[in-house]
Amino acid sequence: MPFKDISFLKNMKQAKLINVGFSKDEKWVIDDTYLLRISPQKSADLIVFQEKYLRKINEETSFVPKVYDAGSFQGKAYLVLDYMTGSDMEVALPHFPLAKQYALGKSVGACYRVIHQIPVDQEDQYNWKERMLKKYVNLKGRLQAIVGEDLQYLNLLSFIESQFDLLENRSVAICHHDLHPRNVLIHQEAFAGLIDWEKLTLEDPYTDFQKTEFFTVPISKCYARGLFDGYFLGQEIPTEFWLLHRFYxxxxxxxxxxxxxxxxxxxxxxxxxxxKDVLVQWDDFTLACPKWYDVSKSASHF
Structure with missing residues (x-):
């Protein structure tokens, strides 16, 4: 078998390639038990870094694949993890009543809160505002080459530039960086796990919600609201979160x-x-809270 040179997999009997999504990583299901993730474009140091923080997560929750092994195979970095089974949330959600969608979102949000509270090693801390400023400067020139003098995008850039003070003294946490329903598993109508941690990084924890309007709200507003409410344990969502979420x-x-x-x-x-849809939800970022969240409705509505 192709991966028997990996010591942990020396007794393997079968391997099945998973070929979905935009990832450049290779993913193989080994004996229907393990997931082998081979990362041709990632350094061994990055894989070791991700392994370290996945193990920290494993100590706090069973909703994230357990790490068994990491190393280099034929010059490519790899991780061996649990192969978690279930249906992806995107497929399952439309089949549930609104109250169930909301409850599932709350479960996922509560899990993310646990992950974001795991301490980050001191040597891995960095200045978040500086990192984001560099990212913005890099993106701005590339965007302008695409959109030219498009007023909507010029206004968007002006809005972003007016918000950077929000990032002062923001600390970083373990982040999935690709949170959307396809990366959430459901089994027997219950939240079963968070998968596809190949983008694991350390960022402001609120960035983990930046794709909500893009990929989650079109599937289920109730689930998306539950995600936010669960993260904040059913309490009123702080103004600081909405300001930062809007920026991200x-x-x-x-x-x-x-x-x-x-x-x-x-x-x-x-x-x-x-x-275009996201700009409508935020009324071109003039709103304090997106329309989809609908603050006029209490959670009991679901």
Whole structure:
């Protein structure tokens, strides 16, 4: 078998390739028990870093695949994890009543709260505001080359530039960085796990919600609301969160526009439509809270 040179898998009997999504990592299901993730474009140091923090998560929750092994195979970094089974939440959600969708979202949000509270090693801390400023400067020039003098995007850039003071003294936490329903598993009508941690990084924890309007709200507003409410344990969501979430969503819009044009032109129409929808939800970022959350409704409505 192809991976028997990996010591942990020396007794393996079968391997099945998983070929879904945009990831450049190879994913193999080994004996229906383990997931082998081979990362040709990631350094061994990055895999060791991700292994370290996945193990920290494993100590706090069983909703994230357990790590068994990490190393290098044929010059490529790899991780061996639990192969978690279940249906992805995107497929399952439309089949449930609104109250169930909301409850599932709360369960996922509560799990993320646990993960975000796991301490980050001191040597891995860094200045978050500086990192985001560099990212913005890099994106701005590339975006302007695409959109020219499009007033909507010029206004979006102006809005982003007016918000950077929000990032002062923000600490970083363990983040999935790709939170959307396809990366959440459900089994026997219950939340079963968070998968696809290949983008694990350390960022402001609130960035983990930046894709909500893009990929979650179109599937289920009730689930999305539950996600936020569960994260804050059913309490009123702080103003600070909404301000930062609005900023991170705006940043996501410009990075998505750039990514689609530079890396995946076939998806430009899809991303343009989603960007338009998000701008409507936030009324071009003039609202304090997105329309989909609908603060006029209490959680008991669901």
């Amino acid at each position: 969503v705006a940043m996501l819009l410009i990075s998505s526009k750039v990514w689609a044009h530079e890396a995946c032109p076939s998806e430009i129409a899809f991303f343009d439509e989603r960007i």
